[in-house]
Amino acid sequence: MVKHWSVPVTEALKADGLRIAELATSSTPGFTGDKKLAQELLTERGKALSVLQEKLYANGRSGDRRSVLLVLQGMDTAGKGGIVRHVIGSVDPQGVDHAAFGVPTEEERRHHYLWRIRKALPRGGQLGVFDRSHYEDVLVVRVHELVPRAEWEPRYDEINQFEREMTREGITLVKVAMFVSLDEQKKRLRQRLERQDKYWKFNPSDIDERAYWPAYLEAYQAMVDRTSTADAPWYVLPADHKWYARLAVTELLIDALEKLKLDWPPANFDVAEELRRLDQS
Ligand code: AMP
Ligand code: MG
Numbered sequence: 209m210v211k212h213w214s215v216p217v218t219e220a221l222k223a224d225g226l227r228i229a230e231l232a233t234s235s236t237p238g239f240t241g242d243k244k245l246a247q248e249l250l251t252e253r254g255k256a257l258s259v260l261q262e263k264l265y266a267n268g269r270s271g272d273r274r275s276v277l278l279v280l281q282g283m284d285t286a287g288k289g290g291i292v293r294h295v296i297g298s299v300d301p302q303g304v305d306h307a308a309f310g311v312p313t314e315e316e317r318r319h320h321y322l323w324r325i326r327k328a329l330p331r332g333g334q335l336g337v338f339d340r341s342h343y344e345d346v347l348v349v350r351v352h353e354l355v356p357r358a359e360w361e362p363r364y365d366e367i368n369q370f371e372r373e374m375t376r377e378g379i380t381l382v383k384v385a386m387f388v389s390l391d392e393q394k395k396r397l398r399q400r401l402e403r404q405d406k407y408w409k410f411n412p413s414d415i416d417e418r419a420y421w422p423a424y425l426e427a428y429q430a431m432v433d434r435t436s437t438a439d440a441p442w443y444v445l446p447a448d449h450k451w452y453a454r455l456a457v458t459e460l461l462i463d464a465l466e467k468l469k470l471d472w473p474p475a476n477f478d479v480a481e482e483l484r485r486l487d488q489s
Contacts, residue, residue, distance in 0.1 A: 210459060212241045212249060217459040221443035223385075223432045229425045233389045234448040239455065246451040253458045254298030260465035261335050263472060265303035268333010270473040274378040275305075276464050277329070277336035278457070281343050281431075282386030283424055284414045285396035287447045288339050291386075294454045295461070296337055305330040308339040321345045321363075322370060329379065335461075336379075342367055346431055351423045364434040371440045381440040382464050384457060385428060386447040390421055 210216065220238025239246065264276065278296075280288040296304055307328035316324045322342055330336030346363050349355055371381060388396070400410040417424075436442040443460060447453040 212245060213238050213459070214240050216463070217456055218443070218463055221384075221445055221456065221460070223436045223442040223444045226432070226444055228385075228387065228429045228432065228444060229422075231387055231444065231446060233387050233392065233446045235446045236449060236452040237446065237456075239452060243449070243451045246449075246455045250294070250451070250455050250458060253455065253462065254295070257295075257458055257462050257465070258299045260462060260470065261299040261303055263470040264335065264465060264468065265300065265333045266473050267470055268303075268331070270476075271332070272473075273332035274380070274468060275330040275332055275334045275336060276380045276382060276461065276468075277338065277374070278461060279338045279341045279343070279381060279383040280386065281341060281347070281384070281428075282447065283388075283393065283421075284411070284417065285393045285400075286386040286388050287450055287453050288386060289409075290450055291384075291454060291457050292337060292339060295457050296335070298458075299335060303333065303335055305334040305336040306339070307337070309341055309344060322366075325370075329374065332378065342370070343431055343435075346435075347424065347427045350427045350430075351420050364430070367435050368437055371435075371437065375439045380464050380468065382460050383436075383440060383442045384445050384460065385432060385442055386445045386453060387428075388447050390418065392448045393418065 213220070215238045217238055236246075241249070264272075264274070268275070278291075280291055282288050292306065296306070305328075309324065309328075312321075312324070325338075325342045328336075328338070346360055346367070350357075350360050374381065397410070397414055400406040432442045432444065445453055445456055
């Protein structure tokens with residue numbers, strides 16, 4: 209058992225049977241400590257994550273095709289950017305493959321919705337991060353009926369199939385759906401309007417989107433119910449406490465990397481011989 213966790217994070221955040229509309233967004237499932245401890249642990253566990261990621265990268269350089277892909281979903285202000293900065297920020301950037309998905313460009317719209325996703329999949333050895341993903345195509349698209357139901361409805365099965373292929377090709381998916389309360393979102397949006405250094409994160413449409421909150425919760429529920437699979441389960445993350453969300457995602461990534469049973473790649477040269485040559489050089 210990981211220190212200061214009463215159950216493994218993968219159990220604590222499991223989506224099975226969970227009613228997202230009833231989620232206590234300020235809860236800290238499985239974690240027995242407080243904010244101060246969580247912040248200390250984030251540093252300590254960030255170092256553990258960093259070593260594991262370096263092993264993944266080293267193996268990738270030696271031809272291992274496996275990779276890990278963190279998929280972050282969540283409404284505006286849920287803290288996706290904070291995860292990228294504070295969790296992914298603790299590892300070596302050369303092994304990170306980050307992609308953010310916004311409103312599709314004109315070119316992207318001419319293609320199948322998975323086209324831009326396929327192009328961004330992590331290569332062997334990489335820790336991929338998706339800030340939003342193919343799931344927008346059953347979230348914002350469903351909520352605003354950007355395409356008719358007959359078009360988005362089959363996407364759940366299609367996404368499951370797509371992710372099965374990814375898994376087969378060596379990508380370990382870590383799918384995290386982050387939730388703050390409507391009140392917490394209001395606070396965070398207010399901050400974006402009160403601080404000059406946060407204006408860049410604000411989009412006036414974020415306020416309009418608040419009216420669609422119940423529709424989003426419904427769409428998120430359908431997403432989790434229909435695309436949580438044995439190989440690629442969803443984790444539902446209460447995110448009012450940033451310190452908890454960041455620590456929890458760190459633990460989820462550590463868990464995924466540990467399951468790869470990575471070791472340092474062996475030398476593909478004769479170490480003793482090279483030492484002898486070095487001495488003589
Ligand atoms: P942000 O993450 O704040 O930069 O915002 C990106 C915006 O792009 C969000 O409002 C998303 O809902 C929107 N978005 C992402 N993917 C799609 C998509 N496939 N179709 C329509 N809007 C999307
Ligand atoms: Mg935004």
